[in-house]
Amino acid sequence: MSDPRDPFDPGEPGVPLEPGVPLEPGEPLGPVELNVPESARRLADGEWHRLHPATPFLRGGIAFVAIIGVIVVNARDVFLDVIFGGGSRELRFFERFAESSLLILAILAVVVILLLSVGGFYLSWRMHTFRITDELVEVRSGILFRTNRRGRLDRIQGINISRPFLARLFGAAKLEVNVAGQDANVELAYLGSKGADDLRLAILQLASGTRAAEAAAIAGPAALPGVGGLVESRVNELLAPELDPNTAPPESIVRIGIPRLIGSLLLSGPTVFAILAAIGIITTVITTGDVGWIFIILPGFLGLAGYLGSRLTRSLRYSIASTADGIRVGYGLLSTTNETLPPGRIHAVEVSQPLMWRPAGWWEIKINTASQAASSSSATAKTTLLPVGDMADVHRVLQLILPSLADAKSRELLECGLAAGAHDDDYVTSPKRAAWLRWFSWRRNGFVLISDAVALRKGAIWRSLVLVPQARMQSVSMNEGPLLRRMGLAELRIHTVAGPISATIGALDRDDVVRFFDEVEHAAVHAAGVDTSHRWRSTGANTESPAPTTPEGQA
Amino acid sequence: MTERLDLPGAEWRGVSRKYTIVEAVGLLITGIVLTVATSIPTVLTGIQWLAVIPVSLGIIFIINIALTPRRVRAIGYMLREDDLVFRRGLMFRRVVAVPYGRMQLVDINRGPLDRAVGLSELKFVTAAASTGVVIPGLPEQDAEELRDRLVALAESRRAGL
Numbered sequence: 141m142s143d144p145r146d147p148f149d150p151g152e153p154g155v156p157l158e159p160g161v162p163l164e165p166g167e168p169l170g171p172v173e174l175n176v177p178e179s180a181r182r183l184a185d186g187e188w189h190r191l192h193p194a195t196p197f198l199r200g201g202i203a204f205v206a207i208i209g210v211i212v213v214n215a216r217d218v219f220l221d222v223i224f225g226g227g228s229r230e231l232r233f234f235e236r237f238a239e240s241s242l243l244i245l246a247i248l249a250v251v252v253i254l255l256l257s258v259g260g261f262y263l264s265w266r267m268h269t270f271r272i273t274d275e276l277v278e279v280r281s282g283i284l285f286r287t288n289r290r291g292r293l294d295r296i297q298g299i300n301i302s303r304p305f306l307a308r309l310f311g312a313a314k315l316e317v318n319v320a321g322q323d324a325n326v327e328l329a330y331l332g333s334k335g336a337d338d339l340r341l342a343i344l345q346l347a348s349g350t351r352a353a354e355a356a357a358i359a360g361p362a363a364l365p366g367v368g369g370l371v372e373s374r375v376n377e378l379l380a381p382e383l384d385p386n387t388a389p390p391e392s393i394v395r396i397g398i399p400r401l402i403g404s405l406l407l408s409g410p411t412v413f414a415i416l417a418a419i420g421i422i423t424t425v426i427t428t429g430d431v432g433w434i435f436i437i438l439p440g441f442l443g444l445a446g447y448l449g450s451r452l453t454r455s456l457r458y459s460i461a462s463t464a465d466g467i468r469v470g471y472g473l474l475s476t477t478n479e480t481l482p483p484g485r486i487h488a489v490e491v492s493q494p495l496m497w498r499p500a501g502w503w504e505i506k507i508n509t510a511s512q513a514a515s516s517s518s519a520t521a522k523t524t525l526l527p528v529g530d531m532a533d534v535h536r537v538l539q540l541i542l543p544s545l546a547d548a549k550s551r552e553l554l555e556c557g558l559a560a561g562a563h564d565d566d567y568v569t570s571p572k573r574a575a576w577l578r579w580f581s582w583r584r585n586g587f588v589l590i591s592d593a594v595a596l597r598k599g600a601i602w603r604s605l606v607l608v609p610q611a612r613m614q615s616v617s618m619n620e621g622p623l624l625r626r627m628g629l630a631e632l633r634i635h636t637v638a639g640p641i642s643a644t645i646g647a648l649d650r651d652d653v654v655r656f657f658d659e660v661e662h663a664a665v666h667a668a669g670v671d672t673s674h675r676w677r678s679t680g681a682n683t684e685s686p687a688p689t690t691p692e693g694q695a
Numbered sequence: 696m697t698e699r700l701d702l703p704g705a706e707w708r709g710v711s712r713k714y715t716i717v718e719a720v721g722l723l724i725t726g727i728v729l730t731v732a733t734s735i736p737t738v739l740t741g742i743q744w745l746a747v748i749p750v751s752l753g754i755i756f757i758i759n760i761a762l763t764p765r766r767v768r769a770i771g772y773m774l775r776e777d778d779l780v781f782r783r784g785l786m787f788r789r790v791v792a793v794p795y796g797r798m799q800l801v802d803i804n805r806g807p808l809d810r811a812v813g814l815s816e817l818k819f820v821t822a823a824a825s826t827g828v829v830i831p832g833l834p835e836q837d838a839e840e841l842r843d844r845l846v847a848l849a850e851s852r853r854a855g856l
Binding site: 320510613614615616617618619620621622625630633635636637638642650653654657658661662664665668669 | 777789793822824828
């Protein structure tokens with residue numbers, strides 16, 4: 141184990157210096173030449189580094205604020221009593237307490253607890269180190285129970301940088317490297333805000349298989365900001381757009397206006413349900429004259445308000461743009477997040493339209509990725525690629541995530557897939573006898589192969605189009621039960637990694653399903669053979685990938 | 696009733712007939728346990744109509760056991776050039792095709808009943824949980840050969856996730 145270098149003065153944990161900007165020059169570089177600023181190259185040099193000094197405070201941030209809040213509120217009461225001579229019972233209790241010898245003991249206990257927790261925080265910060273090599277990213281942490289987590293760079297499913305509001309004030313950011321698997325992310329919390337962006341670039345470049353010849357190092361050594369410049373740079377960071385203009389094309393390809401965002405939320409399922417519930421309750425109140433009914437739905441409404449509020453702030457300042465290392469999606473007003481999905485990490489795409497959005501012509505895009513978050517709220521955020529957009533936005537985003545569908549023929553098929561009603565198009569749809577099972581949608585219910593993706597079109601009321609890139613398909617199956625058999629129908633399922641989208645289409649003619657099953661399977665085998673997106677920049681890379689052992693276990 | 700869902704011109708490799716015993720004994724044990732458990736209320740309370748539950752359960756299990764040989768014959772797999780195809784089910788037919796390159800790992804399991812008649816169960820795992828390819832009733836030797844063959848095939852056709 142190499143000695144973790146200590147680039148900042150631990151005596152002043154409040155000074156948010158950029159972490160990992162060691163002052164001593166002349167470290168050997170890895171075999172991969174990185175085209176990133178000096179600071180990030182330092183962090184990605186394969187040695188062990190420490191995190192931002194404010195990390196313990198930010199991790200325990202909420203508890204800390206709560207404790208301070210309690211102390212302040214109590215102190216204020218005592219303070220007011222002393223000033224205005226209230227002489228309440230509480231104050232007399234404090235006086236008596238102060239006279240007794242217990243006071244010294246209490247103060248001692250507080251001091252010891254403070255010292256212990258500060259010492260614990262400091263130790264945990266010292267023991268929390270990470271390193272990034274050309275092959276993997278590794279984090280070690282813990283004082284008594286040591287954890288060691290590694291992720292392979294060629295299995296990266298996405299890199300997420302989030303900045304909770306408190307962390308933003310300190311100029312810190314959390315970098316999450318997602319590898320395939322349930323909750324299999326390597327988390328670097330917290331890093332310097334600017335450093336995090338550069339580090340992501342460095343990791344992506346390492347992962348992409350860029351070779352030395354391609355890169356020409358830029359960027360001089362990052363100068364440490366003086367204290368005067370510090371405030372200014374903090375303010376600049378807070379106001380800066382979520383996408384770094386140097387590393388991404390500055391303009392997002394989709395803009396969600398505030399009116400559209402609010403409209404989409406008001407017309408979403410939960411809101412409509414709540415309005416119906418409200419009407420029902422108001423009617424009940426008027427007819428029975430008992431106001432108590434209102435309190436029954438009050439908790440529900442508070443919950444709904446919270447849900448809508450969080451969706452609103454999350455979708456504000458939404459941006460999506462293409463970079464050399466994948467798609468970058470950013471959002472958030474106070475707490476911001478931006479995620480980079482390298483090419484070929486999207487396993488399924490669903491373009492769908494809730495009923496209420498139809499008059500406005502809005503659509504939503506969801507995706508399946510191989511990395512899944514444990515908490516459901518962050519999972520929804522991660523799987524929703526476009527919260528709301530019109531047809532033009534949908535086409536722009538689809539072109540970004542499935543670039544092979546850009547030609548005119550594919551575009552036409554996509555438009556057919558999203559259009560209403562039945563047309564004479566290339567989609568193979570359900571036969572008339574399936575109308576018993578698909579009352580409204582049997583004319584629409586169908587599938588087609590578009591370029592190198594499989595498209596499944598479903599639903600007449602809740603319209604949706606599921607696209608699965610053939611190179612990402614895991615397997616394909618056809619099923620039938622007794623009812624379907626009697627009707628000469630069958631169901632086709634395309635298996636992808638787990639996510640909100642299930643690529644299943646039922647009630648299709650049996651012969652069509654058998655034919656399509658074969659077609660899809662051959663296409664999938666072929667597509668998997670020519671796919672090199674796990675090392676997306678090394679052209680003509682060998683298709684071999686290392687053994688599927690990520691994430692490696694805890695040591 | 697029309698014929699079942701199948702691939703045209705497929706040559707399926709069946710599983711060992713001995714698997715019928717494993718299936719039938721397993722069903723028999725479950726059936727007896729469930730029938731006995733559900734008949735306890737009738738015996739204790741003496742209410743006659745409660746006996747409907749154990750009786751109907753018993754009939755379902757008897758039909759199921761009678762159908763076991765046909766169900767076992769319906770299980771089949773096929774090693775094609777680029778993929779493994781697996782079929783099972785009588786009432787609910789399911790045909791799955793998995794490209795070899797998608798293999799994440801192969802499991803071989805032996806339950807107590809399997810061990811008694813010398814059979815193994817081979818599980819082919821991909822990144823998608825829904826793939827669900829489990830080939831039961833393979834003689835131990837065959838299962839190990841098939842595993843090695845699948846691993847070798849997967850090695851030569853490696854693909855990313």
